[in-house]
Amino acid sequence: MDVLEAIKGRRSIRAFKSDDVPTEIVKKLIDAARWAPSAGNIQPWEFIIVRKPEIRRRLVEAALGQTFIEEATVVIVVCANEARSSQGYGVRGKTLYCIQDTAAAIQNIQLAAYSFGLGTCWVGAFREEEAKETLKIPHGIRPVAIIPVGYPAETPPPRSRRPISQIVHYETF
Ligand SMILES: Cc1cc2nc3c(=O)[nH]c(=O)nc-3n(C[C@H](O)[C@H](O)[C@H](O)COP(=O)(O)O)c2cc1C
Numbered sequence: 670m671d672v673l674e675a676i677k678g679r680r681s682i683r684a685f686k687s688d689d690v691p692t693e694i695v696k697k698l699i700d701a702a703r704w705a706p707s708a709g710n711i712q713p714w715e716f717i718i719v720r721k722p723e724i725r726r727r728l729v730e731a732a733l734g735q736t737f738i739e740e741a742t743v744v745i746v747v748c749a750n751e752a753r754s755s756q757g758y759g760v761r762g763k764t765l766y767c768i769q770d771t772a773a774a775i776q777n778i779q780l781a782a783y784s785f786g787l788g789t790c791w792v793g794a795f796r797e798e799e800a801k802e803t804l805k806i807p808h809g810i811r812p813v814a815i816i817p818v819g820y821p822a823e824t825p826p827p828r829s830r831r832p833i834s835q836i837v838h839y840e841t842f
Pocket of ligand 1: 679680681682683735790791792793794795828
């Protein structure tokens with residue numbers, strides 16, 4: 670699929686069919702994620718693949734009741750390894766680069782999923798400590814996004830975007 674077609678065609682999907690997502694496809698999503706750019710090529714990302722209904726249900730709770738998370742048969746939780754980034758880049762690595770790097774990986778997952786006919790939603794609204802406890806995430810690793818992955822059961826229209834004239838600044842802000 671053409672890159673621009675994927676960028677413009679992807680939507681946040683919040684309703685999923687019950688069909689299983691094959692492990693081979695999940696592996697391809699992770700492979701796409703790890704080809705994202707990262708500061709100093711430190712690759713501070715970690716991925717937790719969740720299929721167990723009980724854990725998915727607890728993720729719904731951590732995510733303030735966003736029930737579509739458990740509708741998807743697979744959930745990928747993308748985490749930032751702060752320790753890894755801070756070893757290379759100190760405070761800037763820990764507070765900025767590791768979040769930027771994982772965000773790029775998340776975007777890759779979403780675009781690759783779309784190219785395979787899958788829907789995803791970047792869920793960022795969740796109680797972090799609760800998610801960490803549920804997923805047994807160690808100290809120094811931050812869950813950044815919960816991404817339900819599944820076959821879409823809806824075709825939402827595009828959300829509006831701010832016009833180019835409003836967001837571009839020439840020469841100075
Ligand atoms: C950092 C971040 C956090 C988000 N958190 C949530 C969320 O908790 N729940 C949700 O339904 N969508 C969430 N979204 C998805 C946005 O609502 C969505 O991307 C935006 O409305 C644009 O729609 P589109 O993705 O269909 O283009 C999040 C997106 C980002 C980038």
